[in-house]
Structures are given as structure tokens and as C-alpha cells.
Amino acid sequence: MTQAPGERHAPGLTLTPVAPMSPSAPVVAAPGEGASTGAEHDLRALFGRSPAVFASLSGPAHLVEAANPAFFAAIGGPERARTGLPLGDLVPELAPQGFLSFLDRVYRTGEPHAGRNARVVLGEGADAREAFFDFTYEPRLDEGGNVIGVRLIGVETTQLIQAQRLTAEHRVLLEQIARQAPLEGVLDGMARAIEDLAPDEVLVSVLLADADGRHLRHGAAPSLPDFYNRAIDGIATGEGVGSCGTAAHRRAPVIVADIATDPFWDDFRALAERARLAACWSTPILARDGSLLGTFAMYHRVPRAPQAADLALARVFAETAALAVERHQAERARRAAEAKEAAARADLAFLLDASTVLTADLDHEQTLRRLAALCTPRLAPLCAVDVVEAGRLRRIAVSAPSEREDALLAAHIPVYDADDDAVARVLASGLSEVARRTPTGPGPWHDLGVTGYLCVPLRDRGRVFGTLTLLTTDADSFDGHTVALAEELARRGASAALNAHQHTQRVALARDLQAGLLLSEVPRPPGAEIATYYHPAGEGLEVGGDFYDVFPLPAGGWAFMLGDVCGRGATAATTTALVRHTARAVAPLLPGPEAVVQAVNKALSDRPQSHGTGFVTLVYGHFTQGADDGLDLDLVRAGHTLPLHLTEDAAPRPVIGEGPLLGVTPRPVLETVRLHLRRDESLVLYTDGITEARAPGGEQFGEERLLEVLDASRPADPESVIAAVTRAVRAFTGGSEGDDDQAVLVLTATATPAAPAGTRTGI
Numbered sequence: 001m002t003q004a005p006g007e008r009h010a011p012g013l014t015l016t017p018v019a020p021m022s023p024s025a026p027v028v029a030a031p032g033e034g035a036s037t038g039a040e041h042d043l044r045a046l047f048g049r050s051p052a053v054f055a056s057l058s059g060p061a062h063l064v065e066a067a068n069p070a071f072f073a074a075i076g077g078p079e080r081a082r083t084g085l086p087l088g089d090l091v092p093e094l095a096p097q098g099f100l101s102f103l104d105r106v107y108r109t110g111e112p113h114a115g116r117n118a119r120v121v122l123g124e125g126a127d128a129r130e131a132f133f134d135f136t137y138e139p140r141l142d143e144g145g146n147v148i149g150v151r152l153i154g155v156e157t158t159q160l161i162q163a164q165r166l167t168a169e170h171r172v173l174l175e176q177i178a179r180q181a182p183l184e185g186v187l188d189g190m191a192r193a194i195e196d197l198a199p200d201e202v203l204v205s206v207l208l209a210d211a212d213g214r215h216l217r218h219g220a221a222p223s224l225p226d227f228y229n230r231a232i233d234g235i236a237t238g239e240g241v242g243s244c245g246t247a248a249h250r251r252a253p254v255i256v257a258d259i260a261t262d263p264f265w266d267d268f269r270a271l272a273e274r275a276r277l278a279a280c281w282s283t284p285i286l287a288r289d290g291s292l293l294g295t296f297a298m299y300h301r302v303p304r305a306p307q308a309a310d311l312a313l314a315r316v317f318a319e320t321a322a323l324a325v326e327r328h329q330a331e332r333a334r335r336a337a338e339a340k341e342a343a344a345r346a347d348l349a350f351l352l353d354a355s356t357v358l359t360a361d362l363d364h365e366q367t368l369r370r371l372a373a374l375c376t377p378r379l380a381p382l383c384a385v386d387v388v389e390a391g392r393l394r395r396i397a398v399s400a401p402s403e404r405e406d407a408l409l410a411a412h413i414p415v416y417d418a419d420d421d422a423v424a425r426v427l428a429s430g431l432s433e434v435a436r437r438t439p440t441g442p443g444p445w446h447d448l449g450v451t452g453y454l455c456v457p458l459r460d461r462g463r464v465f466g467t468l469t470l471l472t473t474d475a476d477s478f479d480g481h482t483v484a485l486a487e488e489l490a491r492r493g494a495s496a497a498l499n500a501h502q503h504t505q506r507v508a509l510a511r512d513l514q515a516g517l518l519l520s521e522v523p524r525p526p527g528a529e530i531a532t533y534y535h536p537a538g539e540g541l542e543v544g545g546d547f548y549d550v551f552p553l554p555a556g557g558w559a560f561m562l563g564d565v566c567g568r569g570a571t572a573a574t575t576t577a578l579v580r581h582t583a584r585a586v587a588p589l590l591p592g593p594e595a596v597v598q599a600v601n602k603a604l605s606d607r608p609q610s611h612g613t614g615f616v617t618l619v620y621g622h623f624t625q626g627a628d629d630g631l632d633l634d635l636v637r638a639g640h641t642l643p644l645h646l647t648e649d650a651a652p653r654p655v656i657g658e659g660p661l662l663g664v665t666p667r668p669v670l671e672t673v674r675l676h677l678r679r680d681e682s683l684v685l686y687t688d689g690i691t692e693a694r695a696p697g698g699e700q701f702g703e704e705r706l707l708e709v710l711d712a713s714r715p716a717d718p719e720s721v722i723a724a725v726t727r728a729v730r731a732f733t734g735g736s737e738g739d740d741d742q743a744v745l746v747l748t749a750t751a752t753p754a755a756p757a758g759t760r761t762g763i
């Protein structure tokens with residue numbers, strides 16, 4: 001036998017191997033066979049005890065003279081176990097496959113012919129089977145060397161070929177699993193491969209178990225009818241629930257050879273009959289830990305019990321399916337974990353960005369408006385923020401997709417104490433409220449198309465001061481994730497708004513207190529003009545340590561001072577007040593600046609420790625009008641920056657006067673400096689916040705730059721001098737506020753007594 005020209009190797013699988021011949025089984029011979037040679041007898045004897053196929057053919061008609069049982073089993077079994085007939089009559093299906101033509105050529109030429117893995121279809125109709133053989137056709141010769149027939153010797157390789165095909169298909173499936181091909185494709189390919197390899201019609205089905213293992217879902221069944229697949233999709237696992245439900249329940253193979261009579265199929269018999277299914281062998285698909293993954297079933301059109309090879313095949317592919325399902329579940333779990341991690345990162349990024357936005361400025365109303373804007377559309381299409389003020393609710397912010405919706409939402413104000421209002425309930429309970437319906441109580445819900453709401457409390461140290469209300473307008477509802485995100489955003493928004501409100505209050509308090517420690521209005525003494533500047537460091541949350549003062553003396557003169565207290569805040573405020581009030585109290589009673597400064601030092605030394613222990617730098621002086629309309633000054637410098645004398649015809653020069661810090665020693669050694677300011681000359685007092693202001697690179701503004709600015713501003717009125725200095729400092733620092741207060745006082749001699757009006761710059 002050999003493969004006929006043009007024949008296609010169709011895939012197939014035999015599950016019933018050809019039984020080897022018993023060693024004692026004889027070669028069946030035709031009558032009159034005695035003329036054959038002794039060698040022929042030896043061959044017959046040899047192959048009569050061999051599983052190989054052997055037949056001795058004679059004449060041009062290829063009469064079957066003798067053959068072993070393996071030959072007859074291969075060509076069709078007992079009904080064809082006859083001799084004396086032409087091979088073409090005994091096995092008529094060989095002729096159209098081209099095998100008889102090869103026998104003719106060997107008989108005609110006397111040359112042998114061999115083939116490997118030749119495919120032949122034996123039998124006809126429903127009984128036909130595919131087989132493969134390694135064979136040799138040899139000429140039979142008489143004593144004269146004439147060809148009298150052909151000898152056929154072959155070995156069936158069907159199982160080997162089918163095993164190779166099975167191995168190849170299995171390798172393809174494993175490769176698909178390794179590269180994480182979609183589970184549906186792997187299972188469908190596996191089912192089709194088994195159906196193609198099977199010698200008889202087989203219909204393969206794979207069902208996958210739910211996570212709880214109580215139901216089976218459709219996985220793959222390419223050849224089963226759709227109505228059948230739909231009917232069994234979701235069947236329960238349990239004893240007597242068909243082959244698959246029972247196998248899943250038992251965790252063991254279940255063989256039903258005849259569906260028509262098996263009680264497992266009582267509930268599904270009509271369905272199987274409609275699908276023309278007669279037998280079902282089901283094998284559970286189990287994970288490595290023994291948990292149920294699904295079932296692997298092989299259906300047949302006729303009642304049939306499996307052979308050992310069938311059961312082995314089912315086990316192999318059930319294990320392969322288990323590998324595919326476990327790989328799929330692991331990949332799905334990995335993707336779910338990655339998605340969860342990505343969602344968590346997105347939520348964290350959203351909250352971090354929201355925190356940045358919410359703390360962008362220190363206006364609490366603006367903070368709550370930004371809170372509403374952050375919620376839309378990320379959490380919901382509509383959002384409103386309500387706060388309690390003086391026992392009433394105020395809608396402080398809304399956010400909506402359109403101006404119309406924005407106006408509708410802004411116009412609605414919930415009732416603070418209404419029992420049927422969600423906002424009122426949340427304010428009372430302090431608990432979030434979520435519903436898949438419109439809020440209770442009146443409102444523009446129909447016009448806005450509201451389908452659900454989420455109301456979250458805004459808390460201030462446990463006290464609910466407002467609510468954040470989210471409104472949805474579609475079929476989607478607020479899930480637990482959205483509720484948690486909204487509550488966290490509300491917590492951050494409430495905290496930011498509270499901080500902003502507290503900051504506003506602290507700034508107002510600090511400014512009020514600072515204003516009380518500074519002059520509300522700078523006086524204009526006769527023959528003099530005075531301008532001042534004060535700028536606190538940072539955001540103005542604390543009272544600064546720089547101060548100044550100008551006040552009249554009983555004898556017609558005036559006192560002035562500018563100083564710097566160590567520290568900031570309440571301690572600085574009490575120290576500043578102590579210095580100013582002490583100076584104002586003792587100046588009318590003491591003979592001059594030195595005595596006043598000594599009194600201030602004693603007051604600082606005698607203060608309780610609870611009022612602060614920091615030192616003070618100070619420039620204090622008295623001035624009166626001179627004979628030439630100028631000003632005569634006596635001043636004392638106690639550890640402070642050097643005053644600067646501005647004249648019209650010379651560079652600014654420091655006014656040297658020695659004196660230590662105040663509040664350090666009981667009686668410091670002080671020096672009184674006398675100075676005369678002619679017309680349009682000025683005395684400039686400043687704190688170290690001016691000279692120690694730093695550029696972005698860290699360099700200080702310094703005294704030399706200050707002298708250059710003052711030199712360039714001559715002659716000028718006091719306001720212009722201060723404007724030149726502060727403008728130069730801001731340009732040098734790049735607009736930075738710096739970390740120290742800044743104060744400047746400029747005293748200028750004028751030609752005639754000034755009007756009683758006054759001016760002041762700074763805060």
C-alpha cells in the first residue's frame with residue numbers, strides 16, 4: 001500500500017489499536033497453494049506469528065493466496081478474511097486510492113516498491129477509517145525468474161502518526177498558553193484539534209466554573225449547537241446533574257455511555273436528543289490545589305464506552321485546559337491588581353492635586369468654591385456647597401456643566417431645620433447620605449434631571465459647619481469608591497477652608513494689634529516733616545518686632561524713636577508696648593534722651609520672665625527748631641543700625657554713637673550725639689530688615705547699596721526717600737517677602753512750620 005497521488009493527509013486519530021496476532025495463529029492460505037517455494041513457506045510462517053501485515057498475491061489480478069490475521073484485521077476484520085479473491089474485489093476502496101496501480105507496476109517490472117507512513121482509507125461509509133503504514137511490495141519469482149505475483153509486507157504506523165499529530169497540537173496549545181493568548185481562543189483551538197484528530201465523530205465541550213464553584217459557564221464548544229450551549233450555560237454542579245455537573249461535584253470523571261438510559265440525564269435527555277447526542281464522557285478540570293476550574297467533555301453521536309486511549313486523551317487535555325485556565329486567572333488577577341493600583345495612584349494624584357488647589361490661597365470662600373469645582377465632573381456632574389452662618393444656610397458655591405444649570409443650582413437654598421431635606425439631615429447627624437433618587441424636599445431636581453445624590457458633611461474639629469452635595473443625572477449611581485473619595489475630598493476641603501478662615505482671622509488680629517503698637521497717624525511738628533514705613537515679614541500672621549514712635553514733649557520739643565525687638569508675636573508685642581509706653585511716660589520727666597533710654601533699659605530688666613527676656617535695639621532722640629529754621633537733635637543709639645545723615649551737597653554719612661543693646665546689662669554706657677539738620681536735610685532711621693534683605697542667590701542688600709540709593713535720591717522729601725529705598729529692596733530680592741520685618745523713619749527739616757496734616761505709609 002502507498003499514498004495515492006494527490007491524496008491529502010487529513011488529521012485523524014484511532015482509539016482502537018489493531019490487536020497483534022497470537023504467536024500460534026496460522027497464515028490463512030488459499031487452496032492449491034502447494035506450488036509455492038520453501039522460502040515462501042518460511043515467510044508465511046514468520047509473518048503468521050508477527051503483528052506486521054503480510055499477504056501473498058498471485059497473477060496480474062493480484063489474487064490473495066495467503067495472508068496473516070493482521071492483514072485481514074487491517075482491511076476490515078472477519079467479514080473480509082477470505083482468500084482466492086482479487087485484492088481489488090476484496091478491498092475495492094484501494095483502487096481509487098491508487099494502490100492497485102503500484103501492484104501492477106511491481107508485477108509488470110519485477111522491481112520492488114516501498115513507502116513510509118502511507119495513508120489509506122479502509123472501509124466505506126460510516127465504517128471507513130484512516131490508517132498509515134510502512135510497507136514493501138516485492139515481486140514473487142518462480143524457479144525460472146519469472147514474476148508470478150507480489151508479496152506485501154507492512155507495519156501499521158497509525159498510532160505513531162496520530163501521536164505525533166497529538167503532540168504537535170498539544171505543543172501549539174502550550175505555546176499559546178505561554179504567550180498568554182486569550183483563554184477563549186486556546187479552549188476553542190483545543191476543542192477543534194481533538195475533534196479533528198478523533199477517528200470517530202467527537203464533539204468537545206469545555207465548561208468553566210464560577211468563582212464559588214457552584215455553577216458551570218460556557219467556555220468552548222465549537223461543534224455543539226448554539227441552543228444546547230445556551231441551555232447548559234450556568235448549570236449547577238451537583239450529583240445527578242448530567243455528566244458535567246456530576247463530574248464537577250465529584251471531582252472525578254463521569255462516563256455516560258448511553259444518555260438515553262442514564263439517570264444523570266433525566267433532566268437533560270430531551271435537550272440531548274434534540275442535539276443528537278448519545279454519549280458523554282466528562283472529566284473535571286482541577287487546579288493544582290484541587291479546586292474546581294471546570295469540566296472537559298467528549299460527546300458522541302452513538303452510544304459508546306471509552307477505551308483506555310480515550311481516557312488518557314481526556315486526562316491530557318483536561319490538564320492542558322487547567323493550565324490555560326490557571327494562567328488566565330493569574331493574568332486576570334494581575335491585570336486587576338494593576339488596575340486597582342493604577343486607580344489608587346490616580347485617586348492619590350487627584351487628592352494631591354486637589355490639596356494643592358484647595359490651599360492655593362487663604363480665602364476660605366474661594367477655597368470652598370474650588371472644592372465644588374474639583375468635584376465636577378470627576379465625581380458628579382453637579383455639585384453644591386452649603387455652610388451654616390448665623391443659624392441660616394448659605395449656598396456658598398456651585399459647579400455645573402452650563403450657565404443655566406449653574407443658575408438653577410445656585411438659586412436653590414436648602415432649609416436648615418427641615419426634616420425632609422437631605423442637607424438638614426446631614427447637618428444634624430454628621431453622617432453622609434447617598435440615594436438613587438432625587439433629594440427629598442423642594443428643589444430644581446426635575447429641571448436638572450437629577451437621578452441620585454450624595455451629601456457629605458464638612459467638619460470643623462468635629463462640628464459640622466456645612467455640606468458638600470453631589471448630584472448625578474444619569475443611570476450611574478454613587479458606588480463605595482466614589483463615596484470614599486468624596487468624603488476624603490470633603491475632609492481636605494473643610495480643613496483647607498478652616499485654615500484659610502483662621503489665617504484671615506489671625507492676619508486681622510495681628511494687623512489690629514500691630515496698628516495699636518504703631519502710630520495711627522504720623523504727626524507733622526513745626527519745622528519738620530516725618531514719613532514712616534513698616535512691612536511685616538511673612539504673611540502678617542504675627543506681630544512684628546520693629547517699631548517707631550513720634551510724640552511731643554512739654555517744653556515744645558519732640559521725641560522720636562525707631563527700634564527692633566528680638567523675636568515676634570505676643571512676646572514682641574508686649575516688649576514693644578513696654579518700650580514705647582515707658583518712653584512716653586518718662587520723657588516729660590527726665591532731662592534728655594540718655595536718661596529716657598536708661599529708664600527703658602531698667603523697665604526691660606525688671607520685666608517678669610513670662611513677658612519675655614529678649615533684647616532691644618533702639619535709636620531714641622529729641623529735636624527742636626533751630627535758630628536758622630533747621631532742627632537741633634540729641635539722640636542715643638543703643639545697639640541699633642547707624643542713623644544716616646542726608647545732606648544736599650555731600651554723600652550720606654552715618655551718625656556715629658556708641659551704646660549697647662538694651663535689656664542685657666543693668667546700666668549700659670550710652671553716648672548722646674548732637675546733630676543739626678539744615679533746611680531739606682534728613683535723618684534716616686532703619687531696621688536691619690532693610691540691609692539684611694537677601695537676593696534669591698543669598699546675597700544681602702547691605703549698607704553700601706542703601707547709601708547708594710540714598711545718595712541718588714538727594715534732594716527729596718521723606719516720602720520719596722522711603723519710596724526709593726523700598727523700591728530698591730524689592731527689586732533686589734525679586735519681590736520676596738524675606739524673613740525679617742522692615743521699618744524706616746525719615747525726619748526732614750523744612751523751611752517753614754508745616755500744616756497740621758500728617759501722612760504715613762506701610763501697613
